[in-house]
Amino acid sequence: MENAPAEICEDTLDIQTLLNLGPMAPVSNTHAIYAGLRRDHPVYETTLAADLNSPDGNRSFLITRYADVKGVLRDDKHYSSDINQRTMGVVMGPTLVGMDGREHLKHRTLITPSMTPRALKGDSFRDVVRKTAEDTIDSFIEEGAADLHHDFCFKYPLAVFVSLLGLPSDHLDRVHRWGIDLCLVAFDPAKGISAAEKLLDYLTPIVQAKRNEPGSDMISMLIAAEIDGEKLSDFEVVSFLRLLVLAGAETTNHLLGTACYVLLHNHALMERVRSDRTLITALFHEVMRWESPIGTLMREANSDTQIAGVDIPKGSGVLCQVGAANRDERQFKDPDVFDIDREDNEHIGFGYGRHYCAGSHLAKLEAEVALNTLLDRLQDIKPVAGKSSRIIGFSFRGPDNLPVTFNAA
Ligand code: HEM
Numbered sequence: 001m002e003n004a005p006a007e008i009c010e011d012t013l014d015i016q017t018l019l020n021l022g023p024m025a026p027v028s029n030t031h032a033i034y035a036g037l038r039r040d041h042p043v044y045e046t047t048l049a050a051d052l053n054s055p056d057g058n059r060s061f062l063i064t065r066y067a068d069v070k071g072v073l074r075d076d077k078h079y080s081s082d083i084n085q086r087t088m089g090v091v092m093g094p095t096l097v098g099m100d101g102r103e104h105l106k107h108r109t110l111i112t113p114s115m116t117p118r119a120l121k122g123d124s125f126r127d128v129v130r131k132t133a134e135d136t137i138d139s140f141i142e143e144g145a146a147d148l149h150h151d152f153c154f155k156y157p158l159a160v161f162v163s164l165l166g167l168p169s170d171h172l173d174r175v176h177r178w179g180i181d182l183c184l185v186a187f188d189p190a191k192g193i194s195a196a197e198k199l200l201d202y203l204t205p206i207v208q209a210k211r212n213e214p215g216s217d218m219i220s221m222l223i224a225a226e227i228d229g230e231k232l233s234d235f236e237v238v239s240f241l242r243l244l245v246l247a248g249a250e251t252t253n254h255l256l257g258t259a260c261y262v263l264l265h266n267h268a269l270m271e272r273v274r275s276d277r278t279l280i281t282a283l284f285h286e287v288m289r290w291e292s293p294i295g296t297l298m299r300e301a302n303s304d305t306q307i308a309g310v311d312i313p314k315g316s317g318v319l320c321q322v323g324a325a326n327r328d329e330r331q332f333k334d335p336d337v338f339d340i341d342r343e344d345n346e347h348i349g350f351g352y353g354r355h356y357c358a359g360s361h362l363a364k365l366e367a368e369v370a371l372n373t374l375l376d377r378l379q380d381i382k383p384v385a386g387k388s389s390r391i392i393g394f395s396f397r398g399p400d401n402l403p404v405t406f407n408a409a
Helices: 015-021 030-040 066-074 082-087 101-115 117-138 148-164 169-186 189-212 218-224 234-250 252-264 267-275 277-290 360-377
Strands: 043-046 060-063 145-147 296-301 305-307 310-312 317-321 378-383 403-408
Touching: 015 030, 015 043, 060 066, 066 296, 066 305, 066 317, 082 296, 101 218, 117 148, 117 360, 145 148, 148 169, 148 234, 148 252, 148 360, 169 189, 169 234, 189 218, 189 234, 218 234, 234 252, 252 267, 252 277, 252 360, 252 378, 267 277, 267 360, 277 360, 360 378
Parallel strands: 060 317
Antiparallel strands: 043 060, 145 403, 296 317, 305 310, 378 403
């Protein structure tokens, strides 16, 4: 985000300007634009996905209504994920998010068992995650002040990831640095590609060593996984791990950040959740709906088709704006209101259909442990007066900072 323009006039921002600002646009007021699109242009033609490595001459459409987005994500007959391979694949190598059909099914079947927390570390997995949250809080608690976004929400999911993979904990800093650079690929492709290469150089010998001496960690499970006599190659394992660095660095952190933002700006809710921790699940799902950490999912039309009566020619890119869909008034009552008591919260923040997030239970567990640990360890958490935070972003979305003061419990 460092390279983004500093001054953007949000009052006059329109969708085309927003799209031109790129996937990491540091813009807060996106929901007003989406509301207008859902009302007047539910299938909006844009050049964005066409720029993203699509063959010349192809068209692109941004969709914002819940039913349309869900319809495209569910319809893998007419829509392909290959466009993700041509964009993210440049940095990541071959990963699930860019695969279709049988290839996707095979890889998903190989990978899914390693993503179950129970499969990873048995019943002690939650303890490992809790210890990671405790250690991260220990690094700032004596100060009585912190930027929760930087000091906790960003560091903690990567620290969980390092422990999941069975990497030495003193490697956290470098994985953290590469994770940040990987996220910047849309802004600074050279930096993103360099981080991907460094991760490849770092992870390949680790994967090779675990092939010879397996442990009980995720890398060992991925190496051992087999379907119809086929296993993942070292390069496929490393590609998947790089995808997980991004999943760890750019999703759960936003989710946690927005959860903290909501609690910091609603003292009554903070106290309600503090005294009834069972509410954390509803808080989690309402954050996923209200400010979906991943805003945009990309697909490409396999054949001539239609969305809401609009012709979508074969080869067109389709940008599914999940964040806009999750605020659709046709699906959710008072969608702009953050309502922890909302019933039937069928958000699609984890996507929908065959690519539904493979790490959703891990994200849920991480968030639950993180919020419980923060509330256990920090009392009287307050935003720092005069330093405002905003929730920003287009493709990824979360707070820009969260400066707070607190008392150690
Ligand atoms: C709050 C946190 C998270 C959010 C909001 C999120 C969201 C998503 C979404 C929307 C997709 C669908 C992509 C598509 O349809 O193109 C997805 C896929 C995926 N996510 Fe997550 N994710 C989160 C956390 C995680 C974590 C912690 C992991 C693993 C450590 C993970 C691993 C994956 C994988 C492997 C896929 C690809 C699944 C497939 O293509 O079949 N995610 N995620």
